[in-house]
Amino acid sequence: MSRGRDHHVAVVGGGLVGALNACFLAKRGFKVDMYEMRADIRTQEIVHGRSINLAMSYRGREALRHIGLEDEVVRNGTPMYARMIHRLDGTTRSIPYGKKDQYIMSVDRRKLNELLLTAAEKYPNVTLYFHHKFVSCDFKTGEMVFENERGERVTRKADVIIGCDGAFSSVRRQIMKNTLFNYEQTYIPHGYIELCIPPTHDDKFAMGVNYLHIWPRNEFMLIALPNKDKTYTTTLFMPFEIFEKTNTEEKLMNFFRTYFPDSINFLGEDNLKNTYMNTPALPLVSVKCHPYHVDGKGLIMGDAAHAMVPFYGQGMNAGMEDCIVLDDMLNQYNDDFTKALPAFTEMRNIDAKAICDLAMYNYIEMRQGVNSRLFILRKKLDNLLYALFPNTWIPLYTMVSFTRIRYQQCILNRQWQDQFLKRVSYGVVVGGVFLGCYLVRNKLLNEEISLLALSEWLPIHLSPLSKWFGHMWTQ
Incomplete structure (x- = not known):
């Protein structure tokens, strides 16, 4: 640990990634100051602000394992082994995420954040500052200006400033002023409102527990994730x-009776009306930028570097994995930030952009694709090939959620899988044509049918096959 004692690092942002990063850096022996503009959530009865429920997968768990917290988080999470699809007629079907022992986990954002803050505070070389709103900094001198709860400006100093302060990062704005910075911010035309499914009257879960419940309706969808208190964090995603x-209670109930009729009993009509009518629909933003660093003095991580829409459940997981990647770079360059930070940008930027794109893609899959028979067929085919060739053929969702294969590599692997299946399907079609011709030849010889009959027979028997394969791989 002695190699890090000469470095003083400031972490701006005390959310999940900031608190976790403080633990990683403190473990290396750095002096770490963490600054959070809000109050300490561990002292708050109510934490204001609404957030989409969290689904933790392998990347996030691996980051927690590095600091010894994985087991505790798993004990307090709820495993989800499959998607439970709610059809319009009220029937359901499950679509497993992977193998029987593979699951993503519903976790409570606040409890996880509290756990990480407490873990960071246990390190003697960590100091936590709350009610410190980041205003500006000078990366060359390491000076930072904060505003405290009394509105006073205070100045702090550090050797390295790391921004883990979210999608609308103030540290990122400072980096924009200090480097040739590319920035792309995209709002999708869909927003969300969070609802809640309470426990039943006899204090039980209202639905199957170990599932992520989805009501996919093509243009919009409703999802529900289980919580330890037997509620479900339920989110309605749809166009603004x-x-x-x-915009009225009558229109709301007509809408739910039309598209989500079985959910009304779970939500409760009064609860649904009250929450929906008093909650504004919130936007969903995706952020891509480059570079993430300023020399060896500044860095952004998590949502500050790569905010994404929530439909692959990788926002938190990718941010936590950032901490592993930075730790690896510091190991590789012996704690030399002037080398480690540029290496982090080079390593992580391409993967962050890839998962932002995958998150956009998965929204279409969740609200529309899961309704398709071709989607189910592809899932079954992927799972079959995965079982036969586990080291060669790994389904896309498995790569993203149950491994640490780089996000960009996940996309490349999926592309070659698609190309392989296209070639196989074309081969089957061509083989079918030859087989059909052979059978027709025999039919001509044996039954002496006319060429006119042949011209009618081929389209009828071969067109459905070629049409099916062509449609399947253009989905």
Whole structure:
């Protein structure tokens, strides 16, 4: 640990990634100051602000394992082994995420954040500062200006400043002023409102526990994740224009009776009306930028570097994995930040952009693709090939959620899988044509049918096969 004692690092942001990063850096022996603009959530009865429920997968768990917290988080999470699809007629079907022992985990954001803050505070070389709103900094001198709860400006100093302060990062704005910075911010035309499914009257879960419940309706969807207190954090995603039109209790109930009729009993009509009518639809933003660093003096991580829409459940997991990647770079360059920070940007940027794109893609899959028979067929085919060739053929979702294969490599692997299956399907079609011709030849010889009959027979028997394969791989 002695190699890090000469470095003084400031972590701006005390959320999940900031608190976790403080633990990683403190473990290396650095002096770490963590600054959070809000109050200490461990002292708050109510934490203001609404957030989409968290689904933790392998990357996040691996980061927690590095600091010895994985087991505790797993004990307090709820495993989800499959998607439970709620059809319009009220029937359901499950779609497993992977093998029987593979699951993602529903976790409570606040409890996880509290656990990470407490873990960081246990390190003697960590100091936590709350009510410190980041205002500006000078990366060359390491001076930072904060505003405290009394509105006073205070100055602090550190050798390295790391921004883990979210999608609208103030540290990122400072980096924009100090480097040739590319920045892309995209709002999708869909927003979300969080609802809640309470326990039943006899204090039981209202639905199957170990599932992520989805009501996919093509243009919009409702999802529900289980919590330890037997509630479900339930989120309605849909275009803002539909939110704007659904602006009375009568319209709301007509909408739910039309598209989510079975959910009304779970949500409770009064609860649904009260929450929906008093909660504004919130936006969903995706952020891509480059570079993440300023020399060896500044860095952004987590949502500050790569905010994404929540539909692959990788926002938190990717941010936590950032901490592993930075730790690896510091190991590789013997705690030399002037080398480690540029290496972090080079290593992580391409993967962050890849998972941002995958998150956008998965929204279409969740609200629309899961309704398709071709989607189910592809899932079954992927799982079959995975069982036969576990080291060669890994389904995309498995790569993203149950391994630490780089996100960009996950996309490349999926592309070659698609190309392989296309070639196989074309081979089957061509083989079918030859087989059909052979059978027709025999039919001509044996039954002496006319060429006119042949021209009618081929399209009828071969067109469905070629059409099916062509449609399947353009989905």
